[in-house]
Amino acid sequence: MNARFIRHVGSLLAVGVLAGCAAPGSGDVASNPQTTNTLSTGGARSTAPLAFDSHLSAVPAEKPSQDRSLANAEPITAGPDVGSFEQKGKASWYGRMFHGRKTASGEKFNMNAMTAAHRTLPLASWVRVTNESNQKTVVVKINDRGPYVRGRVIDLSYAAAAALGMRGVGTQKVKIEGLTQQEARSAREEQAQSLADDNVN
Numbered sequence: 001m002n003a004r005f006i007r008h009v010g011s012l013l014a015v016g017v018l019a020g021c022a023a024p025g026s027g028d029v030a031s032n033p034q035t036t037n038t039l040s041t042g043g044a045r046s047t048a049p050l051a052f053d054s055h056l057s058a059v060p061a062e063k064p065s066q067d068r069s070l071a072n073a074e075p076i077t078a079g080p081d082v083g084s085f086e087q088k089g090k091a092s093w094y095g096r097m098f099h100g101r102k103t104a105s106g107e108k109f110n111m112n113a114m115t116a117a118h119r120t121l122p123l124a125s126w127v128r129v130t131n132e133s134n135q136k137t138v139v140v141k142i143n144d145r146g147p148y149v150r151g152r153v154i155d156l157s158y159a160a161a162a163a164l165g166m167r168g169v170g171t172q173k174v175k176i177e178g179l180t181q182q183e184a185r186s187a188r189e190e191q192a193q194s195l196a197d198d199n200v201n
Contacts, residue, residue: 079122079124079125079126079181080121080122080123080124080125080181081125081180081181082121082122082125082126082127082178082179082180083178083179083180083183084178085121085127085176085177085178086175086176086177086178087153087175087176088132088153088173088174088175088176089151089152089153089154089173089174089176090151090152090153090171090172090173090174091129091131091152091153091154091155091156091161091164091166091171091172091173091174092147092149092152092154092155092156092170092171093155093156093157093158093160093161093166093167093170094109094111094117094146094155094156094157094158095111095157095158095161096111096158098111099111103115103117103143103144104117104123104143104144104145105123105124105143105144107143109143109144109157110157111157111158111159112157112158112159113141113157113159114138114139114140114141114157114159114160114163114188114191115140115141115142115143115144115156115157115160116129116140116141116142116143116144116154116155116156116157116160117142117143117144117145117146117147117154117155118142118144118145118146118153118154118155118176119145119146119147119153121142121178122142123142123143123144124141124142124143125141125142125178125179126139126140126141126142126178126179126181126183126184126187126188127139127140127142127154127176127177127178127179128176128177128179128187129154129156129160129164129174129175129176129177130174130175130177131164131165131166131172131173131174132172132173132174132175133172133173134164134165136163136164136165137164138156138160138163138164138191139179139184139187139188139191140156140157140160152171153174153176154174154176163195
């Protein structure tokens, strides 16, 4: 009886010791959240993109603002304001050889559209170009970069050069005046009407 009792108690002690070894202690990282932030990765480089970082999943989503609405949005037609820009110099033009190629703005060059290339003006800005020899004017959108020939300040599309009466001469001295987006809208409407009248006559 005593021998059986001692064996039973010994078995219970052995099970208790093994269970104690399996239980998480102070050295277990999972049981001690204060040590998780100081765990070293040993210089391992993560291959997951930043967007999948576990820390980002804890960031609360931004609540939509009550005052946000389409009425407060910038109009899609808004663009650079170059109303204070003015420049004089030689203009040249480009046409059929570049027709259909991608411009600096990403648009395809259309030799029959009223566009131009300039080295520094913001893309999508509008300017009025005046031929100083005959005072003809045209309003063009800057959608490309150039010209890269020394002594030239603007490269006009074929259509713009034709409207200025410089198709045959190749280059011409011009005056460039920047326009605000509102001025550009008004000037384009006037220009479209004028060109339509010229085609009728």
